[in-house]
Amino acid sequence: AQSVTQLGSHVSVSEGALVLLRCNYSSSVPPYLFWYVQYPNQGLQLLLKYTSAATLVKGINGFEAEFKKSETSFHLTKPSAHMSDAAEYFCAVSRTGGGNKLTFGTGTQLKVEL
Amino acid sequence: EAGVTQFPSHSVIEKGQTVTLRCDPISGHDNLYWYRRVMGKEIKFLLHFVKESKQDESGMPNNRFLAERTGGTYSTLKVQPAELEDSGVYFCASSLAGTGAGYGYTFGSGTRLTVV
Numbered sequence: 001a002q003s004v005t006q007l008g009s010h011v012s013v014s015e016g017a018l019v020l021l022r023c024n025y026s027s028s029v030p031p032y033l034f035w036y037v038q039y040p041n042q043g044l045q046l047l048l049k050y051t052s053a054a055t056l057v058k059g060i061n062g063f064e065a066e067f068k069k070s071e072t073s074f075h076l077t078k079p080s081a082h083m084s085d086a087a088e089y090f091c092a093v094s095r096t097g098g099g100n101k102l103t104f105g106t107g108t109q110l111k112v113e114l
Numbered sequence: 115e116a117g118v119t120q121f122p123s124h125s126v127i128e129k130g131q132t133v134t135l136r137c138d139p140i141s142g143h144d145n146l147y148w149y150r151r152v153m154g155k156e157i158k159f160l161l162h163f164v165k166e167s168k169q170d171e172s173g174m175p176n177n178r179f180l181a182e183r184t185g186g187t188y189s190t191l192k193v194q195p196a197e198l199e200d201s202g203v204y205f206c207a208s209s210l211a212g213t214g215a216g217y218g219y220t221f222g223s224g225t226r227l228t229v230v
Contacts, residue, residue, distance in 0.1 A: 041223070043117075043118070043221040043224060046218040046219075049218055090157065100147070100162055100170075101162070102149075102219070104149075104156045104158070105156060
């Protein structure tokens with residue numbers, strides 16, 4: 001079985017500050033890990049994914065995440081927040097190889113303040 | 115290319131009524147998935163089609179939910195009769211044949227269903 005825990009349902013940062021959204025996973029097999037973002041009134045958009053290649057993954061809009069097996073974590077970071085980053089962010093896990101289901105966390109709403 | 119299209123975008127129905135949600139995947143995508151997010155909770159998998167066949171329907175909550183994918187193109191998700199706890203946002207996603215989550219799905223914008 002797989003699961004994802006996102007710490008903090010709401011995170012608020014100042015514009016220009018570091019963004020850190022936390023995600024811990026549980027998986028009995030090597031996982032694939034994902035971050036999705038949902039902007040208001042839009043669908044889920046893939047930010048980045050880890051599929052057992054480089055542990056530091058770079059995504060769109062300046063976001064990156066690092067897979068740390070020893071900590072079972074896949075935290076999302078961005079050095080400098082922009083107002084346009086305000087959205088809801090979801091961490092997700094799936095099995096490698098076959099098995100197409102995504103298991104999502106409960107989401108983190110990011111607020112960016114001036 | 116056109117993305118994954120879902121409609122309606124919003125639906126408000128009374129308890130006991132029937133609602134049908136539709137998803138048009140990206141043309142040529144054999145894989146089609148339905149997910150649901152109930153208010154304040156995580157997005158949960160409902161089912162997976164490969165063309166017109168149900169590959170995995172382990173997430174369907176009960177027999178009031180019926181999903182079809184006629185001809186392997188668009189898919190419908192019918193809820194009959196709807197209950198209050200069915201309220202939420204229903205997402206559809208698609209991907210190419212032979213690919214899955216590891217390649218990243220393309221999600222639609224979702225249908226927000228409210229049962230009153």
